[in-house]
Every structure is written in C-alpha cells, then in structure tokens.
Amino acid sequence: MTDIAIHSHVSQLTAPSATELAAALGSGLPEQPYAYQSRSLVEPDWRRFPGWRNVSTADWNNPQWQRAHCIKTVAQLRQVVGELLDDSCYADLERDQRERATMSMLLPPQMLNTIAPSLDTATRGGITEAFRTDPVRRYMVPLYSDRRQDWPSHPFAERDSLHEQDMWAVEGLTHRYPTKVLAEVVATCPQYCGHCTRMDLVGNSTPQVAKARFVMRPADRLKAMLDYLSTTPGVRDVVVSGGDVANLPWPRLEAFVSELIRISSIRDIRLASKAVVGLPQYWSSDEVRRGMERLVRLARSHDVQLAVHTHANAAQQITPAVAAAARGLIDTGLRDVRNQGVLMSGVNDSVEALLDLSFALLDGAAIMPYYFYLCDMIPFSEHWRTSVSHAQDLQQGILGYLPGFATPRIVCDVPFIGKRWVHQPLQYDRERGISYWTKNYRTSLEKGAEEPGNVTTHQYFDPIHTLPESGQDWWRRHASMVEVD
Numbered sequence: 157m158t159d160i161a162i163h164s165h166v167s168q169l170t171a172p173s174a175t176e177l178a179a180a181l182g183s184g185l186p187e188q189p190y191a192y193q194s195r196s197l198v199e200p201d202w203r204r205f206p207g208w209r210n211v212s213t214a215d216w217n218n219p220q221w222q223r224a225h226c227i228k229t230v231a232q233l234r235q236v237v238g239e240l241l242d243d244s245c246y247a248d249l250e251r252d253q254r255e256r257a258t259m260s261m262l263l264p265p266q267m268l269n270t271i272a273p274s275l276d277t278a279t280r281g282g283i284t285e286a287f288r289t290d291p292v293r294r295y296m297v298p299l300y301s302d303r304r305q306d307w308p309s310h311p312f313a314e315r316d317s318l319h320e321q322d323m324w325a326v327e328g329l330t331h332r333y334p335t336k337v338l339a340e341v342v343a344t345c346p347q348y349c350g351h352c353t354r355m356d357l358v359g360n361s362t363p364q365v366a367k368a369r370f371v372m373r374p375a376d377r378l379k380a381m382l383d384y385l386s387t388t389p390g391v392r393d394v395v396v397s398g399g400d401v402a403n404l405p406w407p408r409l410e411a412f413v414s415e416l417i418r419i420s421s422i423r424d425i426r427l428a429s430k431a432v433v434g435l436p437q438y439w440s441s442d443e444v445r446r447g448m449e450r451l452v453r454l455a456r457s458h459d460v461q462l463a464v465h466t467h468a469n470a471a472q473q474i475t476p477a478v479a480a481a482a483r484g485l486i487d488t489g490l491r492d493v494r495n496q497g498v499l500m501s502g503v504n505d506s507v508e509a510l511l512d513l514s515f516a517l518l519d520g521a522a523i524m525p526y527y528f529y530l531c532d533m534i535p536f537s538e539h540w541r542t543s544v545s546h547a548q549d550l551q552q553g554i555l556g557y558l559p560g561f562a563t564p565r566i567v568c569d570v571p572f573i574g575k576r577w578v579h580q581p582l583q584y585d586r587e588r589g590i591s592y593w594t595k596n597y598r599t600s601l602e603k604g605a606e607e608p609g610n611v612t613t614h615q616y617f618d619p620i621h622t623l624p625e626s627g628q629d630w631w632r633r634h635a636s637m638v639e640v641d
C-alpha cells in the first residue's frame with residue numbers, strides 16, 4: 157500500500173510551464189509579516205514650535221546653543237510648545253514630576269524636536285494627542301497618566317536594581333563580569349531618560365528620589381580606577397560610561413581614555429553616550445572630532461579597539477544630524493558605533509518598531525543594532541516593563557530580516573547574574589511571572605560564598621499586570637513577602 161501511495165503522489169508532480177515559472181520568479185517571495193522599506197532620514201522642522209520659530213540653522217547646529225536651551229521645567233516646555241499642548245497635558249506632567257519621576261527633566265532641543273515630528277500645528281491643543289502617544293515622549297517626558305495605578309512599582313523593584321554599587325571595586329568602577337568593568341566617570345548626562353537604570357545615582361534629585369552621590373574628588377576617583385585596572389590584568393574591556401561621557405569635559409575624557417589605552421592588559425574600550433542621539437551636535441563638533449582622531453591613533457598604536465555605544469529607542473530619533481555624528485565618528489577610524497536600546501512597552505515593543513529602528517540605524521546612520529535590554533526593575537517602571545515571554549516573541553519576530561551581525565539581541569539584565577539572552581532562563585513560571593536564571597562566573601559579591609561547581613540561581617519578575625488573573629491574584633496575596641519560593 158505504502159509503495160503505491162508514494163508512486164501515486166509522485167506521479168501528480170509535473171514540471172511548471174515556462175509561463176508559471178516566469179510568474180513565480182517575477183513575483184518574488186510571498187508577502188512578509190514585516191514589510192522592509194528603505195526610508196530616508198528626516199530632521200523635523202523645529203520652527204513648528206512657537207518658541208523656536210526664529211531659531212537659525214547655525215544656532216541649532218551649535219552644541220552650546222543646544223545645551224543652553226535644554227528644557228528643564230514644565231514652564232520651559234510651555235515656552236517652547238505653548239498652546240499646541242492642552243493644559244491637561246502640562247498638569248499631567250507636573251503631577252508626574254511631583255509624585256512619580258525618578259529622573260528630573262532634561263531635554264536638549266534636538267531630543268524634543270523628534271517628538272510629534274510631522275503634525276499640523278495650526279490649532280490650539282493641536283499636538284496633544286500625538287504628544288501623548290509619541291514613543292519618544294513616552295520615555296523622555298513621562299506623564300503621570302502613563303504609569304500603572306494598580307502596580308506602579310514591582311514589589312521587588314529597587315533603586316540600584318542591578319546592585320552595581322555593591323560591586324564597585326573602587327568608587328564608580330563596577331566589576332561584575334570576569335574580564336570587563338564599567339567605569340562611571342560622571343554622574344550627569346546632557347539628557348535624562350525617564351527609565352534610567354542608574355536613577356539611584358545619575359542626575360538631580362527629584363521629589364521622590366534623593367540621589368546618591370560620589371564622595372571622592374573626581375580626579376581622585378578616576379585615578380583610583382586607573383590604579384585598579386593597572387593592577388588587575390584579568391580585565392581587558394572597559395565600558396567608559398556614567399551618566400554620559402559627553403558630560404565630562406573633553407580634555408578630561410581624552411586624558412582618562414589615553415591612560416586606559418596605555419594599560420597593557422586593556423584591549424577594548426567602549427565610550428557610552430546617548431548624546432550621539434540626544435545631542436549629536438556635540439559629537440560633530442570640531443573639538444570632539446579632532447580629539448577622537450587622536451584617541452583612535454593612540455588606540456591603534458596600542459592594539460586597542462575603541463568603539464562608541466549609544467542609546468536610541470525609536471526610529472524617528474535617527475535623523476540626518478544623528479547620522480552625521482555617527483558617520484563622523486566612524487570616519488575617525490574607530491571600530492564601531494553600536495546601539496543599546498531599551499525595550500519598553502508603548503515605545504518599541506513590537507516587531508515593526510524594533511525593525512524600523514534597526515534599519516534606520518543600520519541603513520541611515522551606519523550604527524550597529526546591538527542590544528535591546530528589558531527595562532530594569534526600578535521604582536515606578538511597571539508601565540514600561542515587558543514580560544520575558546513578550547521579549548522572547550519579539551526576538552523570534554525580528555530574526556531573519558537583518559544581517560545576522562546586525563540583528564540585535566534582546567537581553568534581560570538579571571540582578572546578581574548579568575545580561576542573559578531572553579531565551580536563556582533555566583525555568584520560567586509564566587503564571588506568577590518568575591523566571592530563574594544562572595550564570596557561569598562569579599561576581600565580587602560571591603567571593604568564597606560558593607563551592608566550585610555550585611550553581612547560583614537568581615530570579616527576575618515579569619510586570620504583574622501582564623500575568624494571567626490567577627498570577628495577579630497570587631501577587632495580591634503575596635506582595636508583602638520578602639522571599640519568593
């Protein structure tokens with residue numbers, strides 16, 4: 157029977173006619189879940205905002221003008237945007253500043269200009285709806301009404317949720333991974349992001365958060381970092397961050413990075429700056445460009461790879477000014493400019509948004525899409541956070557469209573563990589939203605705490621409002637527990 161069935165099936169196969177073959181070849185592949193389109197980058201016209209109607213291109217391109225005209229208060233936002241926003245929107249923002257914000261407001265004009273980029277601004281309140289729903293606005297200018305009212309914070313949210321300060325080898329130098337360190341060289345940025353994972357330390361205090369402060373003198377702190385690295389040859393890779401390196405005066409940043417390059421065990425240095433996106437005028441300035449050329453020459457002469465990491469979360473942030481800054485950096489000869497975005501609900505948590513951003517980075521600005529981090533478990537972040545299962549679906553959804561080398565990994569930064577790919581949990585209780593993770597190295601916190609070969613497991617928690625009703629009910633009954641079984 158089997159033989160007959162096979163024979164019968166094969167006999168039905170006939171070669172396509174020439175016409176059918178031509179039609180099939182001509183039509184290409186079937187329609188795809190994501191429709192790739194090569195798009196030109198757009199610099200929105202800042203003159204659409206009443207407060208910037210007379211701002212010249214020369215001023216706009218000047219980093220000092222950008223810094224001097226940053227928006228720091230609701231009143232300053234009103235001076236720029238005026239009646240294009242309803243009063244209810246300003247009131248919503250003021251309430252968030254008072255009752256929820258973990259970061260103070262700081263928006264360079266370049267950043268604000270990418271919000272609600274192409275709208276009819278002729279009528280009173282004309283951009284309110286677009287402003288409220290805009291992905292850049294949702295993380296750079298958070299409103300009280302954005303936040304969850306049921307669970308504004310996860311019960312296990314913490315100020316320094318990654319315990320970076322617990323792992324400081326010297327003040328500001330986090331030694332969490334065996335061969336790499338994070339050097340926080342400055343605790344400020346040219347822009348403050350509402351979801352900042354270093355909200356404990358970075359920026360100005362808010363009514364809700366009195367910030368921690370470095371106590372050492374800046375010069376002593378940087379020297380202590382260099383001394384530690386000079387005597388710790390197991391470290392080969394330094395992320396120079398903050399804050400944002402664009403807020404360390406260039407001569408001091410150049411001096412520090414030059415000293416790093418001269419440490420013989422250091423092979424990779426990455427400068428972390430969201431300002432490539434938020435204040436590209438800084439990275440395009442002559443002083444910084446010439447300084448980067450000197451650093452690249454020095455790095456090459458010591459066989460050190462120098463790269464810049466930035467942080468964009470939405471395609472509309474990649475404008476011609478950002479592309480010019482990134483391409484200018486690449487022209488200095490550094491290894492790469494890479495993007496580490498943050499996955500956030502309502503900002504970029506769809507396959508389309510992640511791929512649109514990745515293609516804008518790659519095609520438009522020659523920036524390598526590298527990581528998307530799950531938003532960390534800091535206070536008042538539940539409305540931004542996504543579940544591990546949603547992140548797994550998104551990782552699956554974006555595979556196959558970009559070149560493999562430019563396909564961003566979606567990672568979860570698990571407290572006490574470090575970055576893990578979202579498909580890597582050891583176990584995952586989807587009902588209660590608890591994933592269990594392990595790692596293959598020890599941090600300084602585990603010195604002597606484990607026998608060789610023992611595996612430590614740590615937990616990560618999905619946002620409670622994303623769980624099935626039974627899981628949400630479990631949390632309502634157990635939220636005050638200190639330990640979760």
Ligand code: SF4
Nearest residue numbers: 345348349352399430
């Ligand atoms: S630029 Fe980076 S360090 Fe600064 S506020 Fe934003 S996320 Fe935090």
